[in-house]
Amino acid sequence: MLLDTAALYFRAFHGLPETITAPDGTPVNAVRGLLDIVARLVGEFAPTDLVACWDVAWRPAWRVELISSYKAHRVAEPADGARPAREIVPDALTAQVPIIAQVLDALGVARVGADDHEADDVIGTLAATATMPVDVVTSDRDLFQVVDDARQVRVVSTARGMRDLELVTDAVIRTKYGVGAAQYADFATLRGDPSDGLPGVTGIGEKSAATLLSRFGDLEGVLAAASKVGSGIPVGQAAKLRAGAEYARRAAPAVRVVRDLSLPQFDGVIRMTDERRRTGADLARRWGLGRSMDRAIAALTTE
Known part of the structure; x- marks a missing residue:
């Protein structure tokens, strides 16, 4: 199972109130929401491997060189030569992204990204090279291009919400759009x-x-x-x-998503250990993650 991580934590952030906070007042609605999403997905689809695909670059320079308008409407401020353009992201969500990374790492969920590439490109590469069936979890139609019935690659679309997940196969795409x-x-x-x-x-x-x-x-x-x-x-x-x-x-x-990235080595196998449980519990206390962490740990426990 390949997660379009940013798409999921944006969904979690907008789906839960910002009044959900850690003991120190830091908003954690996106963190808790993402943990609940992971618990739901792992519980329902029972993957053996789970990868949180990461946007190292949300607006890669090489895509902008091809099409200058690429995601330009989502730029918070223009690049000034000294730093890259910043994506429009609510401050309350920006503060949570490092916590999300910390929590995923603690639970043993592999986070995989690539310099100057988006999570879509990581997903494209992993889907193209996988030796097992693949579920890509995203709300983004762009990733319909990786669907491959012969290789058992499909999209679990969250576009209609987590309560109405859609399994997108080649037949679904043909019915909706008239193309494969x-x-x-x-x-x-x-x-x-x-x-x-x-x-x-x-x-x-x-x-x-x-x-x-x-x-x-x-x-x-x-x-x-x-x-x-x-x-x-x-x-x-x-x-x-x-x-x-x-x-x-x-x-x-x-x-087109990139399908031939050179990615770092990682272990995507879902494997809950006592150390990960303890670390998860510590983070739950630190950030006030409550039952959301409990549900994620339970789902990721495969024994």
């Missing part, structure tokens, strides 16, 4: 994704993007057809595709 998982990144490139600051090809929406990909296979096939007379693409649509071809070719590698 292997085409999803090209589909998102053509359609755009305002949540990531990606405008898409002007005049190409979801239906037209799906229709084009179903006829021509992939992005390059669509762009090649648009440049030919008699391809069957309506004249106006072909003109829009030609006008947007440069954008599409630059955006495509920014949209």
Whole structure:
């Protein structure tokens, strides 16, 4: 099980009141909420391995070089050359991220990240190289591109909330969008994704993007057809595709998750030990995590 960790702790933060605090007054709603999410997921899906995939860079420089608008609307202040641009994050959540890392480490949940890459890229790499079935837990549609029925890679989508988890397979993606998982990144490139600051090809929406990909296979096939007379693409649509071809070719590698990162060695096997129980209990007292820590420890105890 691969966790899109930031997506989950943002969900936890917004799902619980900030009045949930540690004895010293530090807000811990995201910490407690994430522990409850982990307990729910491990209890329901019973993974043997669990990895908290980490955003070392939430807005990688190489993606911004490709598409300058990438996540630009989420920048709290512009980069000034001396430091990277900061993501808009509530102060009450920022204070909790180090605690979240501390708690995951204490419970033996592997945290894995990579320089200048997002958690999505870690997930893409681990999903592509896994030798066992994989569940990717996220609310982000971008990760639909890693779904692979043949290799038993699916997404457990939290987009509708933790009470209404959706298991996303290739069949689900085809039903929803009219494209397969292997085409999803090209589909998102053509359609755009305002949540990531990606405008898409002007005049190409979801239906037209799906229709084009179903006829021509992939992005390059669509762009090649648009440049030919008699391809069957309506004249106006072909003109829009030609006008947007440069954008599409630059955006495509920014949209696609990386699948070949060199990642640090880690042990993802769920293994609760007495030392981890003690450390977890100590942190629960320190941060006022109460029953949330108890539930997480119980779920991670596999004996």
